[in-house]
Amino acid sequence: FDCSLTVVGSINADITATISRLPAAGETVGGGRLSRSPGGKGANQAAAAARLGARTRMIGAIGPDSDGQAMLHALRTAGVRTDDIAEATAETGTALIMVDAAGENQIAVCEGANAEVSLAGIEFGADEAVLTQLEISLDLIVELADRVPGFLAVNAAPALPLPAEVVDRADLIIVNEFEYSQLPQLRTAKLVAVTFGAKGSALLQKGEQIAFAEAVPATPVSTVGAGDAYCAALTIGLISGLGPERALRAANAVGAAAVEVAFAQPEFDRLENYLSTLD
Numbered sequence: 001f002d003c004s005l006t007v008v009g010s011i012n013a014d015i016t017a018t019i020s021r022l023p024a025a026g027e028t029v030g031g032g033r034l035s036r037s038p039g040g041k042g043a044n045q046a047a048a049a050a051r052l053g054a055r056t057r058m059i060g061a062i063g064p065d066s067d068g069q070a071m072l073h074a075l076r077t078a079g080v081r082t083d084d085i086a087e088a089t090a091e092t093g094t095a096l097i098m099v100d101a102a103g104e105n106q107i108a109v110c111e112g113a114n115a116e117v118s119l120a121g122i123e124f125g126a127d128e129a130v131l132t133q134l135e136i137s138l139d140l141i142v143e144l145a146d147r148v149p150g151f152l153a154v155n156a157a158p159a160l161p162l163p164a165e166v167v168d169r170a171d172l173i174i175v176n177e178f179e180y181s182q183l184p185q186l187r188t189a190k191l192v193a194v195t196f197g198a199k200g201s202a203l204l205q206k207g208e209q210i211a212f213a214e215a216v217p218a219t220p221v222s223t224v225g226a227g228d229a230y231c232a233a234l235t236i237g238l239i240s241g242l243g244p245e246r247a248l249r250a251a252n253a254v255g256a257a258a259v260e261v262a263f264a265q266p267e268f269d270r271l272e273n274y275l276s277t278l279d
């Protein structure tokens with residue numbers, strides 16, 4: 001596929017504790033194993049898009065700290081253009097993640113620099129698709145809805161009520177089952193992808209299902225980042241002209257590959273290679 005994608009979104013340092021089970025409120029669970037890795041829905045989606053084969057640039061912000069430099073390095077290693085990532089005054093965004101033995105997770109996010117992302121001085125080309133998520137300010141999403149001339153995809157995660165102008169403008173809105181249940185307004189959107197974890201995913205036009213694809217079997221290690229890889233793959237598939245079912249199948253294959261890896265920015269093959277394994 002030959003396509004250009006700009007990802008506007010969050011960049012986080014992920015600090016992950018892997019533990020036998022997730023603690024209940026007020027409870028302490030010991031025996032954790034600690035790891036640090038690059039994350040943030042925006043950065044994860046940008047890294048995945050570049051590895052899947054799209055020419056990818058990222059618009060975002062890091063803090064004036066070593067985590068920020070490590071996050072930039074990870075994006076460049078994945079092949080993402082990082083010139084439009086600004087250095088903010090706040091610290092680099094951080095996600096505190098707990099993952100249990102079954103791969104389920106709980107996440108606390110500290111926005112930091114992500115609250116300072118700005119579109120000042122940024123131009124968008126007519127052939128350039130844009131993918132964004134809700135870990136940056138909703139005002140920026142509204143600004144994107146107004147300014148992006150090309151294909152606009154919004155991953156409405158975490159679940160927040162979307163302004164009507166965004167729902168009406170977006171060419172694609174991607175949500176998981178839970179987010180879909182929280183956002184009844186999505187029933188009027190042009191095109192919505194709903195993910196069902198190990199059950200696969202569906203595409204809906206104005207609330208009517210137009211395609212469904214079963215998940216690709218996987219042995220989950222961690223679902224962190226699976227949704228992000230899926231968003232990148234589905235957006236690239238659709239802007240490259242794959243039909244609804246093939247785009248869903250390719251995105252499911254990429255999501256399945258992502259759950260088998262413990263961290264949020266894994267290696268991927270080019271998207272066409274996932275498709276060829278499905279045919």
Ligand code: ATP
Nearest residue numbers: 176195196197198200218223225226227252255256
């Ligand atoms: P995240 O935990 O990253 O926020 P999410 O809740 O946004 O994920 P999911 O629905 O869990 O999104 O997963 C996205 C896609 O990844 C699914 O539609 C599916 O294609 C794939 N996927 C997720 N979990 C599994 C699994 N256990 N087996 C196979 N594929 C999976």
